[in-house]
Each structure stands twice: as structure tokens, then as C-alpha cells.
Amino acid sequence: MDIKRYVNDLALEARAGARALGRATTGQKDEALRRMAEALKKxxxxxxxxxxxxxxxxxxxxxxxxxxxxxxxxxxxxxxxxxx
Structure with missing residues (x-):
């Protein structure tokens, strides 16, 4: 895969992620942050x-x-x- 396509794909994934994050509840966001913190420590x-x-x-x-x-x-x- 060439770099231009790779960067474009990353941008599309980021956009989709931003939309999903915008729809997430506070509880879902808190849970995601808790899991990320656990992964960092682990x-x-x-x-x-x-x-x-x-x-x-x-x-x-x-x-x-x-x-x-x-x-x-x-x-x-x-x-x-x-x-x-």
C-alpha cells in the first residue's frame, strides 16, 4: 500500500471514530478511559x-x-x- 492511501485510510478511520465517540454516552466514555488506563499499567x-x-x-x-x-x-x- 502506498503512503498516500495509507494516510487517507487512517483519516477515514479517524473520522468514523470521531462520529462514534460523539454518540457515546458519558458512561461509555468513562469505561473506555478506564480500560485504556488499565492497559497502560498492564x-x-x-x-x-x-x-x-x-x-x-x-x-x-x-x-x-x-x-x-x-x-x-x-x-x-x-x-x-x-x-x-
Whole structure:
């Protein structure tokens, strides 16, 4: 699949998702957020492992320490994301 078609397909899916979200009840939205928070916490180890690779690449490319710090994930940051 070429990139133009891929991006177009993503845009169409996003539009459909936005419509569905607009029709969702508050309870449904709350449940979706709760499930996403659980998934973040459950996969924290995997997220941190992959983030380390991203950080190593960022360091190799010479990104600033401040930016690298903002991009870095750890258990505390993931838990804070899950808490909202």
C-alpha cells in the first residue's frame, strides 16, 4: 500500500471514530478511559523497554537533554498518565 492511501485510510478511520465517540454516552466514555488506563499499567514494562530504544536513538541524534527527559517514560510517569 502506498503512503498516500495509507494516510487517507487512517483519516477515514479517524473520522468514523470521531462520529462514534460523539454518540457515546458519558458512561461509555468513562469505561473506555478506564480500560485504556488499565492497559497502560498492564503494559508498562513493555512501554518502558521500547521507550529506552527511542531514547537511545534520540541521544544518538543529539536531541537536547530537556527534550529527552520529556520523552522518557518510567513507572511513575505511566501511572500518572493512567490516573489522568
Amino acid at each position: 503494559r508498562a514494562g513493555e512501554l518502558i523497554k521500547q521507550n529506552r530504544k527511542d531514547i537511545a536513538y534520540a541521544e544518538k541524534k543529539g536531541l537536547s537533554r530537556a527534550l529527552i527527559d520529556r520523552l522518557s517514560l518510567n513507572e511513575k510517569r505511566i501511572n500518572e498518565m493512567a490516573q489522568g
